[in-house]
Amino acid sequence: MNELRIFAPATIANVSCGFDALGLCLDTVGDEMVIRKTDEKGIKISKLVGQDLPVETEKNVAGVAGMAMLNKLHISHGFEIEIYKNIKAGSGIGSSAASSAGTVWAMNELLGKPFSAKELVPFAMQGEKLASGTAHADNVAPALIGGFTLVRSYKPLDIIKIPTPDELYATVIHPQIEVKTSDSRSVLKENITLKKSIIQTGNLGGLISGLYTSDYNLIGRSLHDEIVEPLRSILIPGFNEVKENAIECGALGAGISGSGPSIFALSKGEKMAENVAYVMSETFKKLNIDYDVHVSKINTNGCRII
């Protein structure tokens, strides 16, 4: 096998109370990529369609992630990558992570899987470092491993896959503005109070417990972000109204997707997730804000061959 066409999924990082730690993988939103072996060593981005992004290997997240992996291998050939972007850069649903994760996942498949999915995460994190200045794993881990993933520790890296309740669906709405992750990280504070830390810890524990036990009510009660959302939500026009309307409609909870501006909601059942998509859309319509909206089952496998 010398060539693969893959689906590289979008992801929702943080999931309210798990800043830089928790993420989930989407099933209906993502990029397509073609990765092929070449005689030439190194990584070459031969095509990039859909977004205006650099194609130089060292300036492109896919190139950087691929090189991080190649540097750990002793092979005499290289790889050529075609990227067909559906996920807009700066949308908050893991655009850079999809390219980084997709690259190393497909390279690994073509090489006969020398690495496990978890072992691929550090390579993909190098792409995130290029994109945002920090090598966070809460988008690349779910894209590579699927489902919900928890980064229990960064040093050493320890990633845990968390079970996904069968009827859990995500709605994501993307107001058509771009928020760079580096900018939305710059509004955060270095220190938090003990009081806030206690609230956040309780909710993260509650959310993880709810996911293990398929307790939808507990999942909903736990979708609360005491630390990051209050600081970042001011960057997203209409955030409070969209969130309130989603919850009033019946969503379990809602919050900022990754570093925004996308807003996500989790619901029990596809029908409810569709209803939530409708009310979120109506809210942005009333505010005269253009948007893209997606409803997706949680993708428990991550990247896949298409």
Ligand code: HSE
């Ligand atoms: N955890 C990261 C952040 C995700 O919120 O900054 C960015 O995609």
